[in-house]
Amino acid sequence: MRRNDRPLIFWVLAAFFSTYVLFLYGPMLVIVVLSFQGPQGGLTFPMRGLSLHWFRELAEGLGVVDIGAALKRSLGLGLLVMALTIVFSVMAGLAFRKKLRFSSLLFFTVVASLIMPSIIVSLGIGLEFRLLDSGIKKVLELLSMQGVLDTYGTALGIYTSALGAHLTWTLPFGLLIMFAIFNRFNPAYEEAARDLGATPWQTFRHVVMPLIAPAVVGIGMFGFTLSWDEIARTSQAIGDVNTLPLELQGLTTTVTTPSIYALGTVTMVVSFLVMGLAVGLFKLLAKRRQIKPKA
Template sequence: MHAGARRPRSFWPLAMLFAAFMVFLYGPTLVIVVLSFQGPDGGLTFPLRGLSLHWFRELANGLGVVDIGAALKRSLLLGGIVSALTMVMAVAAGLAFRKKFKGSNALFVVAVSSLIMPSIIVSLGIGLEFRLLDGGIKHVLQWLDWQDGLENFNTSMGLLTSALGAQLSWTLPFGLLIMFAVFNRFNPSYEEAARDLNATHWQTFRHVVLPLILPSVFGIGMTGFTLSWDEIARTSQAIGDVNTLPLELQGLTTTVTTPAIYALGTVTLLVSLLVIGATMGLSIWLSRRKGKQTHG
């Protein structure tokens, strides 16, 4: 807009609508963060009663019978593994789909159909599959007459089995769609130049393709971690006898009546922001490094 030019009449109504949307979107999160820093006499609603880190100290001491520290470690472990697998599998799938092959369209539809399925239905289905698997394992143990194994076996459902599969059904389609967008803009002349220099397929990928797409790959990892970090519906029926931090947080909303629940929400938000910030910083560093190498 040139200096002195008048704004159109629609500007201020649209600006107010946008501001209202931003308040609606981020206002609840801001309220939770503010209320988590209350004093010992603080409650679940305004007015704010003092300012302190009291409820964070209470959170560190534990909330009743819930082991927040163990749930946090489980969520970090699961999120890290989901992030790593999402990156590797999304890149592999993106490379495979660069060329047409028989059944590629059907395979793509199957791969992304998980996005439109109700999450709780996916979770129930995975839970049912693993219960059927448990029955099969018990029958095999009985057939082998392995009494010790039969007595010690409880379920194959767990953090790194059924819960991992449930979360990958949510993160992989996003990773695949991101890789499609990346390779859509990718210039194949770089690969052709590498092949002209007698580079193998692996050398071309390692030294040419991967450095160019690496910022996007880290973005896929960030997306996979953040989607895993706050996932509830797909994990709820497929995690077995342990809980991730979001599931513990959901359960605590009906039992904890102090701002400690807000302190837990603030901690989870901080972890998400740290992951996003670290990924963006790494992507910017890689882009600048690539630019220096190009102009060097």
């Protein structure tokens, strides 16, 4: 069929798809472009000059907000969430291959957090840790540990309550991915390894893990990216510090220069770097699986 012979529905769907892509990526493109304005630039078009001025302004700080510290907090939390999501998802995927009592109840309990409003999850976790604070303080009073009580702050924090809030968001995705992988996994590979005398750990390390490695990379990417830009589940559960997305949300009401766009560009670059690394690693692992040993 020649190009001129394409039916009308093709052009309608092509126009719809193009509009969808523009709607999806247009705002990101606008932010990136406006972040490279000159010193006289504003928040809207037309652009005034072309420079890295607002990135230098961002490096120097935005008022009282320590962007560098917020960036480090977000990176640290995202990497920890990624690691824990991988470990727990793989362990849960292996466990669900066996017949477990109440496995359906456990599965729906984990996945239920996906349909709960994020802000409600955040409020609930924040309330739990405030109740925990009250209990800890009561115990310290009963033990007459006044010195510890005077210095005790709160159990709320980036690696306690915020970490738990993020895991309620990332673990269901990781678990669903592992279910999909193990549903297609051929147990004959494990049986062959056991017949050759491999221990359960050797079977997992040398047989199972190489086969599921691309999926594990995908779980890691999901874990990091979902944590990296999470706001609602973090807002009420992080305590007295902020992650980069929360700082960015707060700055939208106070910063009126393109430096806010520069910050948005930096966060997007980090996200794309993580996704690019994950895709590259996925392709490398897939390529290694296709290489056949020489006879």
